[in-house]
Amino acid sequence: MLYDALIAPFVEYGFMRRALAGCLALSFGGGPLGVLLVLRRMSLMGDALAHAILPGAAIGFLVAGLSLVAMTIGGVATGLAVAVLAGLVSRATPLREDASFAAFYLISLGLGVLIVSMRGSSVDLLHVLFGSVLALDDAALLLIVSISTVTLIVLAIIYRPLIIECLDPGFLRAVGGFGPVGLGSVVHVTFIALVVFNLVGGFQALGTLMVVGLIMLPAVAARFWFQSAPGQMAIAIVFGIVASVAGLLASYHWHAPASSAIILAAGGLYILSVVAGRFDSLAASLITLRHRAG
Amino acid sequence: MAHDHCSHTHTHRSSRDQAPAPGIRLDNLTVAYRRHPAVHHLSGNFAPGSLTAIVGPNGAGKSTLLKAIMGALRPATGRIEIAGINRRDIAYLPQISEVDRTFPITVLDLVAMGLWRRCGAFRRIGRDQLHRVNDAITTVGLSGLAERPISTLSGGQFQRALFARMLLQDARLLLLDEPFTALDMKTTTDLIDVVKHWHGENRTIIAVLHDIDLVREHFPQALLLARSEVAWGKTEDVLTGTNLLTARRMCEGFDDNAPFCDHQAA
Numbered sequence: 001m002l003y004d005a006l007i008a009p010f011v012e013y014g015f016m017r018r019a020l021a022g023c024l025a026l027s028f029g030g031g032p033l034g035v036l037l038v039l040r041r042m043s044l045m046g047d048a049l050a051h052a053i054l055p056g057a058a059i060g061f062l063v064a065g066l067s068l069v070a071m072t073i074g075g076v077a078t079g080l081a082v083a084v085l086a087g088l089v090s091r092a093t094p095l096r097e098d099a100s101f102a103a104f105y106l107i108s109l110g111l112g113v114l115i116v117s118m119r120g121s122s123v124d125l126l127h128v129l130f131g132s133v134l135a136l137d138d139a140a141l142l143l144i145v146s147i148s149t150v151t152l153i154v155l156a157i158i159y160r161p162l163i164i165e166c167l168d169p170g171f172l173r174a175v176g177g178f179g180p181v182g183l184g185s186v187v188h189v190t191f192i193a194l195v196v197f198n199l200v201g202g203f204q205a206l207g208t209l210m211v212v213g214l215i216m217l218p219a220v221a222a223r224f225w226f227q228s229a230p231g232q233m234a235i236a237i238v239f240g241i242v243a244s245v246a247g248l249l250a251s252y253h254w255h256a257p258a259s260s261a262i263i264l265a266a267g268g269l270y271i272l273s274v275v276a277g278r279f280d281s282l283a284a285s286l287i288t289l290r291h292r293a294g
Numbered sequence: 295m296a297h298d299h300c301s302h303t304h305t306h307r308s309s310r311d312q313a314p315a316p317g318i319r320l321d322n323l324t325v326a327y328r329r330h331p332a333v334h335h336l337s338g339n340f341a342p343g344s345l346t347a348i349v350g351p352n353g354a355g356k357s358t359l360l361k362a363i364m365g366a367l368r369p370a371t372g373r374i375e376i377a378g379i380n381r382r383d384i385a386y387l388p389q390i391s392e393v394d395r396t397f398p399i400t401v402l403d404l405v406a407m408g409l410w411r412r413c414g415a416f417r418r419i420g421r422d423q424l425h426r427v428n429d430a431i432t433t434v435g436l437s438g439l440a441e442r443p444i445s446t447l448s449g450g451q452f453q454r455a456l457f458a459r460m461l462l463q464d465a466r467l468l469l470l471d472e473p474f475t476a477l478d479m480k481t482t483t484d485l486i487d488v489v490k491h492w493h494g495e496n497r498t499i500i501a502v503l504h505d506i507d508l509v510r511e512h513f514p515q516a517l518l519l520a521r522s523e524v525a526w527g528k529t530e531d532v533l534t535g536t537n538l539l540t541a542r543r544m545c546e547g548f549d550d551n552a553p554f555c556d557h558q559a560a
Contacts, residue, residue, distance in 0.1 A: 167397045
């Protein structure tokens with residue numbers, strides 16, 4: 001009974017296993033990135049970047065049809081272009097990074113919708129926006145898994161300066177070195193590039209909009225369970241995995257669209273965390289534990 | 295047994311203690327925001343090994359001067375010469391508001407950031423290093439709080455933690471931006487002891503301060519700043535009633551239509 005409900009769908013159907021593998025890989029890369037985005041107060045940056053990759057993916061689609069390679073290259077190119085342009089404008093002018101990001105991603109999004117609606121049908125747009133997790137082919141799966149592997153390795157390499165850059169950028173500017181550019185900028189750009197790659201990898205599976213959900217929702221929920229950054233990253237990965245499994249099963253049993261089901265499952269975990277998390281949740285603030293003597 | 299990569303630190307350190315402290319020469323320095331000078335044609339010397347307080351009204355350019363010395367702001371005119379050290383051998387204590395105090399990190403990890411010059415981005419923090427981190431935490435009076443997240447610290451405790459980080463940085467030039475603002479007596483006294491200890495170790499120290507009595511009591515040198523220099527030298531000669539009044543008068547807001555400065559032509 002329990003086996004039929006929870007295990008059998010994955011054992012019996014190859015497409016369910018593929019979907020699961022893809023979502024697990026996304027969770028491993030996306031969880032830590034999401035936590036860092038929250039800590040850097042860039043929670044909405046993922047959303048902005050997800051819109052920003054749309055025109056590149058659309059152009060790739062127009063040039064080569066539903067070609068993974070073309071759409072990936074296009075998405076990465078526009079995502080990085082928007083990130084770099086926004087970074088340059090915010091460094092060269094007093095405009096803050098979130099504001100210049102907003103400007104560039106809106107331009108990019110307008111361009112993307114224009115391209116898609118001029119040449120493609122509305123079905124294509126839905127595919128780009130909401131993905132097709134139940135139809136992952138080998139190439140897409142390989143891309144997603146490679147991106148999460150690279151993400152985890154690169155994060156491990158830049159971890160220490162990245163954390164210091166979040167906490168006290170002035171300190172890293174003083175001691176970091178790396179010439180006039182500064183180690184802080186190098187680390188920041190690398191980090192943004194990782195976010196772009198994960199969004200592009202994920203949009204095959206979940207679509208540009210939904211992949212942000214799988215990166216951000218577990219990360220925001222994680223804040224209520226651990227007081228250290230590594231702890232939050234670990235629980236974010238776990239939440240991502242749980243949401244993926246739950247969402248895929250819901251989609252299987254009740255014919256719900258898979259990527260929405262996954263995001264809603266992650267949303268459920270978030271609400272649960274806000275209400276009943278261990279630190280600073282609603283429940284934690286209602287229960288007054290006996291205080292210590294010192 | 296993993297000997298850490300930095301175990302030669304102690305010999306290294308004693309040789310550095312005998313190294314001469316850096317001197318700083320300001321040569322006609324102007325630092326401007328949108329062409330309005332925050333520091334205006336300032337020239338003078340911070341002697342090697344000196345302990346100087348920078349005093350002046352709000353908007354006098356005190357923090358700006360520190361940031362320019364640190365290299366974070368570019369001079370509009372003039373030069374800053376720092377003799378004898380690498381720019382990375384400067385320790386800078388920011389105003390508390392510039393650090394994200396909600397970040398989920400423990401006191402131990404925050405203080406351990408001070409080891410950056412020795413351990414950088416990759417080298418492990420070995421047992422010896424951890425020992426030094428804990429020593430620094432004890433020195434500033436935070437023993438027992440090493441594993442606390444920094445978000446749970448009071449303002450005074452947090453400032454103590456930043457001082458512990460500076461202890462580990464072991465820099466030759468120390469720049470402190472309002473280190474004692476909003477601290478209680480006990481914390482201020484403890485941290486001044488740390489500063490005085492540094493002063494005995496052949497380091498050059500520059501601190502931005504607001505408490506005139508505290509400067510008179512503990513700082514041998516003072517620079518009274520109101521964008522331009524009002525007085526610079528021995529504290530008792532600098533902090534006179536007339537000078538302080540002059541400083542207050544000189545520091546009255548930006549004039550949007552101020553004429554262009556022709557100081558250099560003169």
